Amino acid sequence: MTTTVPYQPAAAEPELLSGLETRGVSAWFGAHKVLERVSLTMAAGEVTALIGPSGCGKSTYLRILNRMHEMVRGAALAGEVLLDGADVYEAGRRPAEVRRRIGMVFQRPNPFPAMSIADNVASGLKLAGIKTSRDEREYLVETSLRRAGLWNEVSGRLHTPGGALSGGQQQRLCIARSLAVSPDILLMDEPCSALDPTSTRRVEETIAELRGRLTVVIVTHNMQQAQRVSQSCAFFLATHDTPGRIVEAGPTAQLFTDPADPRTADYVNGRFG
Amino acid sequence: MTSAVLVPHSQPSPDEPRVISAPATPGDRIFRGLLRAAGLSVFVIMGLIALFLLLRGSDALRATGWSFFTEQRWRTETHQFGIAAVLPDGLLIAVIALLVSVPVSLTAAVFVSEYAPVRLRGALVSLVDLMAAIPSIVYGLWGFYFLQPRIVGVIRWMALHLGGFLPFLKVRTGDIGTSYTSSTFIAGVIVSLMIIPIVTSLSREVFSQAPQGEREGAYALGSTRWGMVRTVVLPFGRGGMIGAVMLGFGRAMGETIAVALVISPAFKVTGHVLENGANSISALIALRFSESDGLSLSALMAAGLVLFTLTLLVNVLAGLVISRSRSGANTAD
Secondary structure, X not given: OOOXXXXXXXXXXXXXXXXXXXXXXXXXXXXXXXXXXXXXXXXXXOEEEEEOOOOOOHHHHHHHHOOOHHHOOOEEEEEEEEEOOEEOOOOOOOHHHHHHHEEEEOOOOOOOOOOEHHHHHHHHHHHOOOOOOHHXXXXXXXHHHHHOOOHHHHHHHOXXXXXXXXXXXXXXXHHHHHHHOOOOEEEEEOOOOOOOHHHHHHHHHHHHXXXXXXXXXXXXXXXXXXXXXXXXXXXXXXXXXXXXXXXEEEEHHHHHHOOOOHHHHHHHOOOOO | OOOOOOOOOOOOOOOOOOOOOOOOOHHXXXXXXXXXXXXXXXXXXXXXXXXXXHHXXXXXXXXXXXXHHOOOOEEOOOOEEOOOOHHHHHHHHHHHHHHHHHHHHHHHHHHHHHXXXXXXXXXXXXXXXXXXXXXXXXXXXHHHHHHHHHHHHHHHHHHHHOOOOOHHHOOOOOOOHHHHOOEHHHHHHHHHHHHHHHHHHHHHHHHHOOOHHHHHHHHHOOOOHHHHHHHHHHHHHXXXXXXXXXXXXXXXHHOOHHHHHHOOEOOOXXXXXXXXXXXXXXXXXXXXXXXXXXHHHHHHHHHHHHHHHHHHHHHHHHHHHHHHOHHHHHHHO
């Protein structure tokens, strides 16, 4: 134990960031069509926010991106999701491999409650079958927790159960858990809707720090949040007889100050939804 | 409209907990009384059974004293009887039944709740429940006439090839057909058929309650299905699994008719499970009951008391394990 040198990463990893693009994505639950021909480019290293009223299909769209959609009974989809130019739904491509590269944080924090904090962070490595040495693992646990902004609060109790943390801490633990498998893309499905304002601020700080390191796609109901954290924004809308589609997409600042579509203007100004 | 400002209390109320009354309506009171009576009746019946066994068995217990727990033979005429053979032998049957059924049940439960196609799942669930509803005499008959002749070959092979270095698998009565029949092992295998549905059904129920959020969390990390089962479903269901196995154990210990049908009663603990000759308390009672009176009947009652106490303990323990686990805690309150 006395001779171990703290693990150092091989290099400062100036890796290429991956972007995500969808072409003509439609989705159904049974006979009910919920999304219609959604084409969107989510630029590498940026934060893209998906906004829109409840039931407009933005969460479904997000779950299509990492192949979680197909786990719902009766779910179907059309179109392509391109990660680095390759379709994630390509025949023969394993969902597990896609999901390891495209991580996801859910609306309700879902740490593995009986596992310790450290084990929670490292759980993805084990699940994805990534072999690591003990030092590598410790290094990853610490850096992931630091990047998720949780390290200072839990560094002294890494071996206590993850289920004992507060809701906001659990959510940041889930972010750390997702980051530990070094995904190219991180999807966030209303990550703050179950959190108090302080925890929300912490998660937003985390998202800000992730910018430039990986590509983030976040679904949010909170207009201010979309403005604070995202560089690009897509506005989804569904009416009672038409499936959800993108009304307008573009740089966040433009969408909020000078929207092209009157419906976008109404929504971002809080006139409906 | 005079209360816009803070009004000082004219009569400062005492700063101590008030007595809060919540009078129930007559209907509520009647219903509660009915439920309470029904709930209490369970305890009353249990108490009456224990009392009855204790009173009827006391003659035998007085006649033998503590040797009731150390004597292997069962000779009521000479006051030489005890449960030192039937109890451990019965436990051995139950242990063998668990060794056979637990791996089968748990894998079947994981399959039904996690792997089976959704369309097949419903059919499998009702099939397992149906299996639990088959009377044990049917299992006994099937085991005796169908299963036994067919697994004797396997048992013979085990005795001849494994008996050399695993002494408890040795058969010392020579290599003839009847040496391998009516053994503790066969009784255990048949009892295992009866507890497979219980353990499967209970653990499947627990597995299927594993939270969807955690399942998706595992998948979103790039987990395979088996990885998800291992990190989410099995830890979640652990308490329920242990409880299910213990309930199965309780059932195995109490199983009577199938065991009585298959074994050829022996009153000596040999530990050689493949050898002809086995016993259990419940089989002893079933086989001897009709020819007993007086002291020999009292002796059976005393043996029954021991079995009753033991099964009660195992079941209470199982209940505790289930209710203290995460999966069980959700259903307990």
